[in-house]
Amino acid sequence: MNSKKVSNIHPDHPRYESLQLRARMVEAYKAGILAESGLIAHGRGEAFDYLIGEKTTTTAIKAIETAAAALILADHPVISVNGNTAALVSREIVLLTGKLDAKLEINLFYRTPERVKIIEKVLKDAGAEEVLGTEAENPVFIKGLEGPRSQSSREGVYKADVVLVPLEDGDRAEALVSQEKLVITVDLNPLSRTSKTASITIVDNLVRVIPKLIDEVDRLKKLEDTDLQNIVKNFDNQQNIKDSLKLVAQAYTGKK
Ligand code: PTJ
Numbered sequence: 346m347n348s349k350k351v352s353n354i355h356p357d358h359p360r361y362e363s364l365q366l367r368a369r370m371v372e373a374y375k376a377g378i379l380a381e382s383g384l385i386a387h388g389r390g391e392a393f394d395y396l397i398g399e400k401t402t403t404t405a406i407k408a409i410e411t412a413a414a415a416l417i418l419a420d421h422p423v424i425s426v427n428g429n430t431a432a433l434v435s436r437e438i439v440l441l442t443g444k445l446d447a448k449l450e451i452n453l454f455y456r457t458p459e460r461v462k463i464i465e466k467v468l469k470d471a472g473a474e475e476v477l478g479t480e481a482e483n484p485v486f487i488k489g490l491e492g493p494r495s496q497s498s499r500e501g502v503y504k505a506d507v508v509l510v511p512l513e514d515g516d517r518a519e520a521l522v523s524q525e526k527l528v529i530t531v532d533l534n535p536l537s538r539t540s541k542t543a544s545i546t547i548v549d550n551l552v553r554v555i556p557k558l559i560d561e562v563d564r565l566k567k568l569e570d571t572d573l574q575n576i577v578k579n580f581d582n583q584q585n586i587k588d589s590l591k592l593v594a595q596a597y598t599g600k601k
Contacts, residue, residue, distance in 0.1 A: 363391060363399065366433070366552065373432030377463045380455035383428045386512060393533035394550050396593045401557060404589040405549035407580070412509070412529045412545050413561035414568075414576040419507035419527075422447035426478075427454065430511050430551065431464045435471040437555040442473065444562050447509075450501035451478035454514055456493035477501040489520045502526075510543075511551050518542045535589045546582055548589040 354364045370387045373379040401409075416422050422445050424438055431438075442449045451464050458480050465476045477498035478484075484496035485503045494517050497503040508521055511531040515538030521528045522542055530543040531554050540546045547554050565573060 363394070367391070370429075370432060373428070377460060378432045378467060379428040380453070380460070382455060383432070386429060390512075390533045390550065393535075393548075396596070397533070397548065397589075398596055399550070401549050401553050402589060402592050404585050404592060405547055405554070406557075408545055408547040408582075408585055409549075409554060409557050410561055410565070411576055411580040412547060413558055413565050414573040415507050415527055415529060415545060416445050416447070416509065416558075417562060417565055418570060418573050418577065419445075419447075419505075421505045422507045423477075423501050423505035423509070424449050425452045425502060425508055425510040425513070426450065426464065426468065427452060427512060428460065428464065431467045433552050434555045435467050437559065439468060439471045439473045441555060441559050441562065444559065444566075448498075448501045448505070449473055449476055450498050451476060452494070452497070452502065452510070452517075454494055456496070487517070487520050487524065489523060490516060495520075511554075513539045513543075515539050515542060535586045535593075540586060541583075544582060545580065546586055548586065 354361055358364065370379060370384055374381070374384055424442050424447050426438060426449060439449070449468060451461055453460060461480055465479050468476050477500060482498055485499050486495045487497050494514065502508055505526055507527045507529065509529045510518065510521070513530050518528055518530060518539040519542050522544065528543045529545040529547070530539050531547045531549065531551050532540045533548060533550060534540060535546070535548045540548065
């Protein structure tokens with residue numbers, strides 16, 4: 346994790362990790378990486394993270410395994426990066442891109458040339474050799490979308506068969522699915538439109554997901570394609586979301 350420790354929070358504080366992350370997001374906002382709404386989105390994520398006990402659940406593990414299998418099987422895997430992703434897991438995302446021989450593309454909801462440039466630098470500083478979706482490209486537009494979110498890179502999301510889009514907005518997730526792409530999202534809110542629309546929804550915090558996804562890619566790379574295909578075929582996203590919700594209720598009631 347690209348952690349920058351905040352000195353005035355004692356490690357014994359029960360919310361230490363959460364407060365560290367929050368402080369990192371404020372720094373990212375000041376550095377121009379994060380949109381103002383990125384801070385609000387992070388707060389929303391914190392609330393849902395609290396409900397799942399701030400840990401990776403069994404349902405998330407299942408979704409991570411399936412996501413790893415789908416990404417390994419992909420012909421053109423693409424990882425889409427927004428401000429929150431760049432702020433939280435830029436190094437891990439670049440590492441994952443390399444392991445999958447995937448493309449890395451910047452896609453911003455609140456797109457400005459300045460933010461694109463800043464995020465491109467963050468990714469390059471984290472080791473990325475190629476970053477798509479920059480201002481230097483002529484974008485291709487995704488059908489059914491308006492505004493900056495309709496932009497995609499010809500060699501990236503436009504061509505992709507499998508796209509990893511953490512913290513995506515509902516409209517874009519729907520448009521990507523309708524283009525017959527397999528859409529993997531990471532969203533702490535199991536009830537968001539993106540969560541319900543995506544092909545594989547990982548209900549967990551991005552900071553915990555990406556390192557685990559890297560480990561799963563390393564583990565599953567040794568399997569045959571047919572085994573990977575079975576993992577993807579046997580995954581039921583709607584059922585997994587329901588199971589994630591059940592875990593939240595169980596944590597509250599203590600009942601199984
Ligand atoms: O960088 P930009 O311009 O592309 O803007 C990115 C944001 C996130 C601001 C934009 O896409 C947005 O407004 O997103 P939403 O609609 O607020 O959705 C964010 C979702 O991500 C919510 O459901 C949050 O619960 C969830 N979320 C927030 N932080 C995390 C998270 N999910 C997983 N891990 C997190 N760390």
